[in-house]
Amino acid sequence: MAKQTVEVLIEGGKATAAPPLGPALGPTGVNIGLVISEINKKTADMKGMQVPVKVAIDTATKEFTIEVGTPPAAALIKKEAGIEKGAGNPLREKVADLLIEQIIKIAKIKEDNLLGKDLKMKVREIIGTCQSMGVLVEGMSAQQALAAVAEGKFDAKIKSGRTELTEEEKKHLAVEKVRLQKELEKQRAEFEVRAKELVKANEGKEPKKIRSALLEAGIPMKIVDELVPPEAKEKAPAGGKAGGK
DSSP: OOEEEEEEEEEBTOOOSSTTHHHHHGGGTOOHHHHHHHHHHHTGGGBTSEEEEEEEEETTTOOEEEEEOOOOHHHHHHHHHTOSSOOSSTTTOOOEEEOHHHHHHHHHHTGGGOOOSSHHHHHHHHHHHHHHHTEEETTBOHHHHHHHHHTTTTHHHHHHTOOOOOHHHHHHHHHHHHHHHHHHHHHHHHHHHHHHHHHHHTTTSOHHHHHHHHHHTTOOHHHHHHHSOOOOSSOOOTTSOTTOO
16 A cells, blocks of 8 residues: 655645645645645644644545644744743743633643643643743643642633633733733833943943843843843954954
8 A cells, every 4th residue: 555645834724725735735636625624624723823734645545644743832822822922031021821721722732742641731731831931820820820730720621621712711811911011011111220220330341240240130131132232252353254264
């Protein structure tokens, strides 16, 4: 039984007969419309993300199987939270809040790639990733959420497997997102004021020493880089390249 495999990267839920999928499937003689329909069903929960898909076709019978990969858990968390990136300092900054239903949704999408033996343990793994990104769960820090899961607080919801949010829950998350953004902006403004005071107090010193003073005071690296840009480790001589002989 000869098999041909087609591997492509498509946007979840939006596979079409256009390149790269259509032209790759064409020579195999498989029913392209049916393959596309099946792919879109399997990737419907991953809209907006690039998803690896592998289609294995029996060249004799034209039967096929579809294997769908998944984006990293961090990418799924960012999509659910509606953020572009996690926190620069997860211990200090909180950039978003997710409900347990969203955590369950991600755990179910990633279930084949997670180590947990059941959904509850897989949920714990996803919450662990939230911890490294500065993402809250049900208004709690990731550590508090892990404790709540261990205590059985979310057992009923995990057992139900519900992943869709009500309109009321969506509105709550939208309000929470705005609140967290305002907190981050306020926090940044406070750091900037403190950083500028330190820069002024260290005026005349080498940039390296000023940067050290800012970092020792707990000023985030992004603000340090903005106020006192890092010096080039090695400057190229005029008309030449750094490090050249």
